[in-house]
Amino acid sequence: MHNPSQPIFNSATLTANIIAALAQVRAQKPLVVNITNYVVMNNTANALLAIGASPIMAHSRQEMAEMMHIAGSLVINIGTLDNEWIQRMLFAVEQANANNKPIVLDPVGCGASVLRTHTARTLAAKANNLIIRGNASEIIALAGETSQTKGVDALDSSDTAFVAAQALVAQYQANVVISGDVDYVVTASQTIRLRNGHHMMPYVTGMGCSLTALTGAFAAIGETSGLAATAIYAIVGEIAAEQSTGPATLQLNIIDGLYQISAEQIQQRLNIAVVAS
Numbered sequence: 001m002h003n004p005s006q007p008i009f010n011s012a013t014l015t016a017n018i019i020a021a022l023a024q025v026r027a028q029k030p031l032v033v034n035i036t037n038y039v040v041m042n043n044t045a046n047a048l049l050a051i052g053a054s055p056i057m058a059h060s061r062q063e064m065a066e067m068m069h070i071a072g073s074l075v076i077n078i079g080t081l082d083n084e085w086i087q088r089m090l091f092a093v094e095q096a097n098a099n100n101k102p103i104v105l106d107p108v109g110c111g112a113s114v115l116r117t118h119t120a121r122t123l124a125a126k127a128n129n130l131i132i133r134g135n136a137s138e139i140i141a142l143a144g145e146t147s148q149t150k151g152v153d154a155l156d157s158s159d160t161a162f163v164a165a166q167a168l169v170a171q172y173q174a175n176v177v178i179s180g181d182v183d184y185v186v187t188a189s190q191t192i193r194l195r196n197g198h199h200m201m202p203y204v205t206g207m208g209c210s211l212t213a214l215t216g217a218f219a220a221i222g223e224t225s226g227l228a229a230t231a232i233y234a235i236v237g238e239i240a241a242e243q244s245t246g247p248a249t250l251q252l253n254i255i256d257g258l259y260q261i262s263a264e265q266i267q268q269r270l271n272i273a274v275v276a277s
């Protein structure tokens, strides 16, 4: 499995690892515990099921210790925050840490309000085994740089978030995925660029939230770089968009695509390059 501390320069090896990780998710069906936003709960649960994982949306403090005992990973998405949710998220991170479970953080709307920026930073600082997945504007804001965010949609390009992602890797000992027209997977040992996906994807809400949830599924089987989820999701989105007349059919076709995606399609479509190490 891809160990983020060991750089891999060879695209064929990276591709083989992504395919192996997919097989492992499908075989192991890891339990992914999600504290996520009201907008995307149903769709992210369906995305996790379609890839072969086992989702549970759980929010209560009363059950979180038990959940983190049996979970493969914790996904925290701050999309529809309020004070009660923040306390639940902090407690869940503590429980994940206590059980050595990887945590995936989606800093939805980071930079759009002080509440979101502050909460995302507090959660990131608390999490031990962390992967951050956000769009370019969120990654830039989380790192304390000036982003152009006006809500949950990115107004910055992935290329401009690169330095911010490297700063987050150092600050939180995290792995960072920047999604957008181009996706970057940034770890302490290397940066990988993926040129897959489709320009129709941002016309469906929660596309990034589903990617974050899938990142949790792969983290649960030990692929904690974020690479496999990011690569597979963008390829699925690309194939699905080619079969879709608009955002509504795209949303459905992505769920079908996650269920159907094959090793051959990954081999044929993956556009991957190591850009820094």
Ligand SMILES: Nc1ncnc2c1ncn2[C@@H]1O[C@H](COP(=O)(O)OP(=O)(O)OP(=O)(O)O)[C@@H](O)[C@H]1O
Residues within 6 Å of the ligand: 108, 134, 135, 136, 152, 153, 154, 179, 180, 181, 182, 183, 196, 197, 198, 199, 200, 201, 202, 204, 205, 206, 207, 208, 209, 210, 211, 233, 234, 237
């Ligand atoms: N212009 C684009 N071209 C190709 N793929 C794209 C484009 N924009 C987004 N994507 C793909 O869409 C997926 C979600 O990324 P995006 O950056 O839109 O997430 P997000 O802004 O966090 O979304 P949300 O907050 O609505 O969940 C990724 O797989 C990414 O590769």
Ligand SMILES: Cc1ncsc1CCO
Residues within 6 Å of the ligand: 037, 039, 040, 079, 080, 108, 152, 205, 206, 207, 209
């Ligand atoms: C639209 C929206 N608002 C809060 S969360 C969310 C889903 C996409 O991030």
Ligand SMILES: [Mg+2]
Residues within 6 Å of the ligand: 106, 108, 109, 134, 135, 152, 208, 209
């Ligand atoms: Mg998002």
